[in-house]
Amino acid sequence: MTRAALTRDEVLDAATALVKQHGPQALTMRKLAAELGTAVTSIYWHVGNRESLLDALVERTVAELGEIRPRGRTPAARVVSVARALRRRLRDHPHLIAMVHERGLTERMFLPARRALIHEVHAAGLRGARAADVVRAVQVQVVGFVLVERNRERAPVQRPADEDLWTAGTADDDPALARALGRPIDPERLFLTSVRALVDSLLPGDGPAPPGRGTVN
Known part of the structure; x- marks a missing residue:
């Protein structure tokens, strides 16, 4: 019908x-x-036709990535919030992101997120080349992390597994470290740890929270 x-x-x-x-x-x-x-x-x-349809899907994907809005009370917290949101979008739309890349629109797709990062880096007091380094470092951290995540998810079952490899001996006589390394990775926790460490090392310090900003969730 x-x-x-x-x-x-x-x-x-x-x-x-x-x-x-x-x-x-x-x-x-x-x-x-x-x-x-x-x-x-x-x-x-x-x-x-089909090519026009694919172009429309690419345009929609680019527009959706432009909807990222920073959240948090400090520039550092807001940069982390942009990184978290960008990671979620990249993970939620792998095939669509690949289509964007194949059509040569990757840089345009990342432009809104980068502009949001620039605003927060400026708020933290950085300008020029130092600000550019922060923006690029955060983007590379997010994209690289997502690529590693997806590679691990697609990898065959590992034998021996981490829990079989790590002992007090292989962990330099640190049993607690061995137990921690033998447990499954919590990607969200690891991502937050790494991106926060990166941001904290690159930003000079937290500036005042602008009006109307919420907390990172």
Whole structure:
């Protein structure tokens, strides 16, 4: 049964869901039409051909990454909040992010997050090349961490596992360290530890909280 009153946003929502679940290769106009219960011609009418549809998905992904808003009472806390939000977006949309990259729009995609970081770095008192170093370091930390996360998730089961490798002997006579290294990694905790250490080492100190700012969550 043909569906009536289909909108462009509904087409893009369905296409996004298909890409997120199965990757861009699974997105065909026929499959998308079946998902929406409509005719293929209706899909073409709303979004054009497949390449136009992919371009629209890329534009939407770029726009979503532009919605990151810093939170926190200090410049350092707000920089960390941007890093956390950026990591979540990159993890939530791996196939869409890959599409953005393939179309040469990666730098544009990161521009809003970088502008948010610049504002907070300026608030902390840094300008010029030193400010640029902080912005780039935070971005590289986030992207690198996400790449390592995804690589670990896709890796085969490790034998021996961490819990089998770490003993007091291999941990330089530190049993507590061995036990900690043998436990599964908590990615969120590790990410916060690393990005906070990076930010604390690069920013000169916390400035006053501007009005209307909340706390990092």
